[in-house]
Amino acid sequence: MSVRTRFAPSPTGYLHVGGARTALFNWLFARHHGGVFVLRVEDTDEARNTDEAKQAIFGGMRWLGLDWDEGPEVGGDCGPYFQSERREIYDRWFAKLVDADRVYEDGGAWRFRFDRRPVTMHDLVCGEVTIDYRDESNTPDMVVKRSDGSYVFHFVNVVDDLEMRIGHVIRGEDHLMNTPKHLQLIEAFGMEPPKYAHIPLILNPDGSKMSKRDEGAAVGDYPRQGFLASAVVNFIAMLGWSPKNDEEIFSIDELVSRFSLEQVNRAPARFDLEKCRWVNQQHVMKLDVAEFARVAKPFVEEAGLPIDGAFESVMAAVKDKVRVLSDVPKMVDFLLCDELVYDGEAMAKAGSNAAVWSVFEDLAARFEGIQDWSADAAKAALAEAAAAAGVKAGQMMFPLRVALTGRGQGPDMGDVLSILGKSRSVERVRAFRRKENNS
């Protein structure tokens, strides 16, 4: 029998990293084994469900690249995939419980009568765990059908996993204590349970439980913050899973081929956004220039910067220095438009040496005298101007950077010089001189 896993979110909010990682592990496990990944929407709580949430979850999964083989919008043999549409199926399974005399009425609702004995489960991550159901105070009979006739989570979740022939249930550790309840239900149905794997939760940097509103929690925020989906997938995979060696940068395909549940940790991990940014940089560096230009372009346009023919060479100059795509505009704005914003700190640092300033006296003229403009020719002109003023050429690099870019850091000066070209370089050196004279 082939491997079948599922992700079963309830559409009550956006997709958060914890849910995304649960979906990812299920997806990786299914893909690794050439199995089927099912998406099922657990929308039994009508009051809290929203269509926006549903779309946010679908959208988040698509962005991450977690495609589902069965589920909403793609169909499948085990549908419908919305619990709100599976009413008759639940009624049928509920009747089995009634026939077996395993439920009783309580205040209009129906409770499932637990077998009062120790229940042992064999979790693929946590190992053997036993919960003693003789302790009724800790395990009161659970409601499976509400007084309004609707069914509760434990019941529908179990029925659907059985109906959809899910073989491996991979879910958050917050469900560990629910599993014996599910096992008891499955036994009452006379069915074989799936295998379970409970993965540790993701915590905030301070160790508290990560939930909505916490920084980095919403998967939907990642695209516009300039993260690559492959990097986010790589990073969240590393939270709770390890290849058991020193490697840590993986493409999605590499994760698929390497993933296994035996490599999942049991301790909860804290979310470190700084490392996530570093992972993103590693993935950005692996992009070729054309691809990088394509994904960075929307951010540059969003910042209102003009895109011209030199765009790809501009992108090439900064590609290996960006952590997140949203940083790109402020790294290249001086190359794309003529409105320079001078950084005060960089200005002060550049102008601290009076001798340096004298070099700019004739630098513009020397630049203008260059016949075939190139970075090398410009650098040679700078060296000559520096020598004439008795200043070391190296000392001029930083001031020239500030003059041409307005700030203290950026791409290699060779790239800046060649992209800017002669007339803009001359103009900016002159503008810089004027600013100095005025101050």
Place this chain on the structure above:
RNA sequence: GACCCGUUCGUCUAUCGGUUAGGACUCCAGAUUUUCAUUCUGGCAAGAAGGGUUCGACUCCCUUACGGGUCGCCA
């Protein structure tokens, strides 16, 4: 409170009884780039505590502490 899971550098982790406890992020230093950043090299930094078992314990067992989870007519 009861029950369950967990505990290696600040963080993510390797180690499956014998290691100078390794890697990565962050931070610091050096190098290279005639410049800043990038990059590279190096450095700081860990087995929660106490008992066992053993020739030997981060690794196995117990206790304590701490962290997380679960005890709904939420999912």
